[in-house]
Amino acid sequence: MEPIVLRSQTVVLSPLSADHAAALAEAAAESRDQFQYTRVPNGVDEARRYIEAALADQEAGRRMPFAIVWNGRVVGSTSYLDIQRWRWPAGSPLQRTDQPDAVEIGATWLSASAQRTRCNTESKLLLLSQAFDRWEVYRVSFKTDERNARSRRAIERLGAAFEGVRRGDMPGQDGSVRASAYYSIVRAEWPDVRRRLEAALAS
Numbered sequence: 001m002e003p004i005v006l007r008s009q010t011v012v013l014s015p016l017s018a019d020h021a022a023a024l025a026e027a028a029a030e031s032r033d034q035f036q037y038t039r040v041p042n043g044v045d046e047a048r049r050y051i052e053a054a055l056a057d058q059e060a061g062r063r064m065p066f067a068i069v070w071n072g073r074v075v076g077s078t079s080y081l082d083i084q085r086w087r088w089p090a091g092s093p094l095q096r097t098d099q100p101d102a103v104e105i106g107a108t109w110l111s112a113s114a115q116r117t118r119c120n121t122e123s124k125l126l127l128l129s130q131a132f133d134r135w136e137v138y139r140v141s142f143k144t145d146e147r148n149a150r151s152r153r154a155i156e157r158l159g160a161a162f163e164g165v166r167r168g169d170m171p172g173q174d175g176s177v178r179a180s181a182y183y184s185i186v187r188a189e190w191p192d193v194r195r196r197l198e199a200a201l202a203s
Helices: 018-029 044-059 118-134 149-158 187-202
Strands: 011-015 063-070 073-084 102-110 139-145 161-171 177-186
Touching: 011 118, 018 044, 018 063, 018 073, 044 063, 044 073, 063 102, 063 118, 073 118, 102 118, 118 139, 118 149, 118 187, 139 149, 149 177, 149 187, 177 187
Parallel strands: 102 139
Antiparallel strands: 011 063, 063 073, 073 102, 139 177, 161 177
């Protein structure tokens, strides 16, 4: 899948590149108080390695990473992950190879100054609109460390349904083996979710 640019009123989601390293490091340095459960680069060297890993995953077809640009300033990063093309029964007219059937939105973090602003809502609306309206996916999923109450509340505010907790799911940012809380939005729920997000941005 070719990199894309997504734009809204104050947010641009730009394909992540090596040129974003210094700006990402600056955004992450505003405050690291909220990054206990999230992988966020600390310093320019770590930002370069973070970007290199994301681009390697993109090359392998596993990820589509973005820099979040808010009012002209890089304030964080987000990605499409777990990009799935389903294998339908032989001969199914639903089989496709040019766009995904399901994606995850994740690896999202924002600088302290962009948290609790319209930036995250605009970003999620852009990502969800691309997934459901253009790619016509069947499901968008989210996951976060079970202990990350702040992230879970943000996902729930989007209107995503809680699916459950997967135990022993993956390495945690603190070095533990974390349990992950899983959420999803399916195609039939998207119109109501979109209206909710648009109303939030209009208020």
